[in-house]
Amino acid sequence: MFGFGKKKKNISVTVPMTGKIVPLDQVPDPAFAQKIIGDGVAIEPEQGSLVAPFDGEVVHLIDTLHSLVIKHDSGLEILIHIGVNTVSLQGKPFTAFVKTGDSFKKGDKLIDFDIAAIKEAGLPVITPIVVANGDVVESLKIHEGSAAASSGELMEVVLK
Template sequence: MLSKLFGKTKSKTIEILAPLSGEVLALTAVPDEAFAGKHMGDGIAIEPSEGKIVAPFDGTVAHLIHTNHAIIVEHNSGLQLLIHIGINTVALNGNGFRAHVSSGDSFQAGDILIEFDRAVIEAAGCPSITPIVIANEDEVKQLEHIVSSGSVTAGAEAVLRAEMNE
């Protein structure tokens, strides 16, 4: 309350853990203009080394796409993160994807959200590169790319840091 009186407010900063293991790449490396051009939001991409998506923070499932190839997770601060497994994978109609959560479910950082079969994705001719983007950028004051290249382990290290608007 005193901070409001004196014009100082404390912002909410969220550390976003790597939701999958693999090689971190810039969004510009994604072979889809919607992601590469940041039309879906800012973030990173990861070329997966295993077929498992884990929760990047404690939160809830805002929306699980019915084909299980993409999920929007929400932090209690309101931050929403879209994790889109592969490119053009909606065409697989759920083949090769197994969700462990449903829309509305709560989860803890590191919980398995979705498992996927990279061989099924790649056999269908779809790239497995996975964009991870802020779905509600207008709520984010600043996004820091903590890791912009190299190998990461799911749930073990922060890859992005988001400072929320007041």
């Protein structure tokens, strides 16, 4: 009643790709590194597969397949951007398994990507994973180190 003692909603965002978890400030793009787009973390991928970090839906899949916004049932939205400046590749090294409006389950394959092709194009493959609607977030705890896709928690997000 009256909002007193209201329980906070904790959302677990699992690791969506195998690789090394690194701070956002290591992303060679100021919009991500300075958290202009949102707070979060990045992964230097070792395998070219992105899987769903929770149950939810695709809010928007970019036409060039290098980026998408996904939404948790709680309303939390996460932007995942594979590589830096990869829009210039016009979708060539990417294969999407979902489209805008699709629902998915944690661990479902969302996008495959060719790491070698991205690097051959002279682009970083580091992948920012950021909260797109930070206004709903009270706190964010980010895990560090190396991780395998779906193996554990990448971020714990506490909603307001």
